[in-house]
Amino acid sequence: MTAGTPAAPAPERSLSIGPDGWLAEGRGVLRRPSPNHDQRPDDEDPCLLVIHNISLPPGVFTGEAIIDFFQNRLDIASHPWFEHIRDLRVSAHFLIRRDGTIVQFVPTVLRAWHAGVSSFEGRERCNDFSIGIELEGTDTLAYTDAQYERLDALAAAIRARHPIRAVRGHEHIAPGRKTDPGEAFDWERFERGERSHETTHHRHHPGGR
Numbered sequence: 001m002t003a004g005t006p007a008a009p010a011p012e013r014s015l016s017i018g019p020d021g022w023l024a025e026g027r028g029v030l031r032r033p034s035p036n037h038d039q040r041p042d043d044e045d046p047c048l049l050v051i052h053n054i055s056l057p058p059g060v061f062t063g064e065a066i067i068d069f070f071q072n073r074l075d076i077a078s079h080p081w082f083e084h085i086r087d088l089r090v091s092a093h094f095l096i097r098r099d100g101t102i103v104q105f106v107p108t109v110l111r112a113w114h115a116g117v118s119s120f121e122g123r124e125r126c127n128d129f130s131i132g133i134e135l136e137g138t139d140t141l142a143y144t145d146a147q148y149e150r151l152d153a154l155a156a157a158i159r160a161r162h163p164i165r166a167v168r169g170h171e172h173i174a175p176g177r178k179t180d181p182g183e184a185f186d187w188e189r190f191e192r193g194e195r196s197h198e199t200t201h202h203r204h205h206p207g208g209r
C-alpha cells in the first residue's frame, strides 16, 4: 500500500473517542446524554473497564426504557417492575443493545454512576476511575454475536484513549451485591477479541474470583 492510500473500509469495527470523551456518532452509534454524571475527582484518567448488564423490564429487549431510565424520564407507570427503580439516578458511559447498536450517555472523561459501592484492588468507589459498559441482557441468556463484536471495537477505542489496565465485571467489584454480567458473559471470547487488538497495552486478567 502506498502512502495516502485509504485503509480498507471497516466502519463497524473502527470506533474512536474524541478528546471530549464522546464516540464519533455514525452508523450504529447514538448519543443520548444523561444528567447522571459529574466530574471525576482530580479529573483522573480512567484505568478500569467495568462490564454490566441491564434490561428493562428484566428479560425484555425492545423499546427505549433503558435510555429513558438513564435520562431520568422513564414512565414508571408503564410497567409494574419499574417501581423497583423509581428513585434511582444512575447511568453508564455506554450501552450495547442486542443488535450491536452503541448508545453513549456520558463522555468517558466524566464520572458516570454505574458501579455503586464497589472495590477494585483495595480501592473503593470504582466510579471515580472506571468506565462502565452495559450489555443489554440478563445474567443467564447468551449475549449476541453483534454485542461481542461491538464490545470488542468499543474496548479497543477506549484503550486507544485511556490507560485501561484491567477489565472486570460488576459482579467482581461488588461481590455479593451484584451478579452482572453473569454466567452468560463469555470472558474467554472477550479476551480473544482483546488479544487481537493487542499492541503495547498491558495484559489483564478478568474474573479472578
Ligand SMILES: [Zn+2]
Pocket (backbone or CB within 6 Å): 051, 052, 053, 114, 170, 178, 180
Ligand atoms: Zn451492573
